Amino acid sequence: xxxxxxxxxxxxxxxxxxxxxxxxYTATGYPSLFWYVQYPGxxxxxxxxxxxxxDKGSNKGFEATYRxxxxxxxxxxxxxxxxxxxxxxxxxxxxxxxxxxxxxGTRVLVKP
Amino acid sequence: ETGVTQSPTHLIKTRGQQVxxxxxSQSGHNTVSWYQQALGQGPQFIFQYYREEENGRGNFPPxxxxxxxxxYSSELNVNALELDDSALYxxxxxxxxxxxxxxxxxxxxxxxxxxLTVL
Numbered sequence: 253x254x255x256x257x258x259x260x261x262x263x264x265x266x267x268x269x270x271x272x273x274x275x276x277y278t279a280t281g282y283p284s285l286f287w288y289v290q291y292p293g294x295x296x297x298x299x300x301x302x303x304x305x306x307d308k309g310s311n312k313g314f315e316a317t318y319r320x321x322x323x324x325x326x327x328x329x330x331x332x333x334x335x336x337x338x339x340x341x342x343x344x345x346x347x348x349x350x351x352x353x354x355x356x357g358t359r360v361l362v363k364p
Numbered sequence: 365e366t367g368v369t370q371s372p373t374h375l376i377k378t379r380g381q382q383v384x385x386x387x388x389s390q391s392g393h394n395t396v397s398w399y400q401q402a403l404g405q406g407p408q409f410i411f412q413y414y415r416e417e418e419n420g421r422g423n424f425p426p427x428x429x430x431x432x433x434x435x436y437s438s439e440l441n442v443n444a445l446e447l448d449d450s451a452l453y454x455x456x457x458x459x460x461x462x463x464x465x466x467x468x469x470x471x472x473x474x475x476x477x478x479x480l481t482v483l
Contacts, residue, residue, distance in 0.1 A: 256406075288474075295368075295454060295476040296407070341406050350397055350458055350472060351420055354406030 254279040258342045258355035265332055265362050273327040273358045275316075275342035283344040285309075285318050285325040286352070290339045299327075299340070332362045367391060368457050368475035376481045377445050385440040385478045389457030395419075396438040397472070398430060401452040413438055445482045452477040 258275045265271060277285065287299040287309070300309030305320035316327045325342060342355040367390035377383050389396050395414045399407035409422035413432035427443040436457070442449055456472040 293476075295474040296456075297474070298471050301471075343406075350395060350412055351409045351422070352399075352407070352472065353409070356406045357404070 254283070254344060254346065254353045256342050256344055256353055256355035258340075258358050260356070261339075261359035263358060263360045265360065267334055267362055267364050268331045269362075271327070271329045271332045271336070271360065273340055273342075273360070275325045275327065275355060277323050277325065277342075277344050279323075279344055279346065279353075281346060282320075283346050285316070286343040286345065287314070287316055287325070287327050288341040288343060288354075290341065290357070292338070296341065332360075334362050334364055336360060337362045368455060368473050370453075370455050370475035370478050372478055373476070374479045374481075376483060378483050379445055379447060381445050381482075382441065382443045383445060383480060385442075385453050385455075385480070387438045387440070387455030387457075387475060389436045389438070389455075390473050393457035393459050393473070394436050395458045396432055396436065397456045397458075398438070398440045399454040399456065400424070401454055401477070402448075403451070407454055410440070442480075447482050450480060450482045452479050 255278045284303045286301045288296040289299045300311040302309040302318035308317045314329045339357045339359045341357045343352045369388045371386045397412040398410040401407040410424050412420040416432045429441045431439045454477045455475045458472045
């Protein structure tokens with residue numbers, strides 16, 4: 253079956269530090285890949301996505317590249333802010349249907 | 365704000381009781397899906413509704429059921445509540461291909477969830 257594995261948190265960083273959250277997936281075919289963010293007390297928000305191999309998704313300074321050869325979709329940001337403190341979820345979706353398969357989430361805490 | 369609203373935001377039930385959670389989808393969206401997010405875990409797909417019919421189901425027992433109404437809003441019903449049903453229940457709306465009934469037309473928009481505690 254499909255699955256997503258992401259690094260466990262919490263990840264604690266200082267402001268302006270570099271952030272990487274690793275995500276690898278297992279799926280047949282060519283899934284679309286997503287990063288969602290969940291701020292405290294809020295629902296999930298789509299952060300970025302990539303729908304085919306070598307695509308790079310980007311938003312709000314975050315980037316992730318769809319690497320089919322390594323089945324990975326690592327999230328990066330060059331300089332984090334306190335406001336980036338949240339839980340980040342990697343997810344995949346198969347070509348047909350809307351079902352998202354999520355990883356377990358990575359909590360990120362950015363300190364001033 | 366996504367335009368997806370869920371109610372109630374919090375509720376407490378006891379084992380064996382039944383609960384109904386509600387979701388209003390974003391304007392123009394005809395598909396609603398429900399997810400269960402246990403504490404410290406990622407969301408798990410429960411089921412999806414399109415045109416008032418279940419259109420995909422995850423690994424959840426039949427005591428988890430749902431409805432979709434003509435205005436595309438939806439309900440999640442859980443019977444015979446168990447302690448492990450304590451979780452955040454998320455609703456997501458999206459558009460779906462009207463011709464085939466399958467495929468993806470765009471982003472899923474999530475509500476803020478209903479947090480259920482079962483004692």
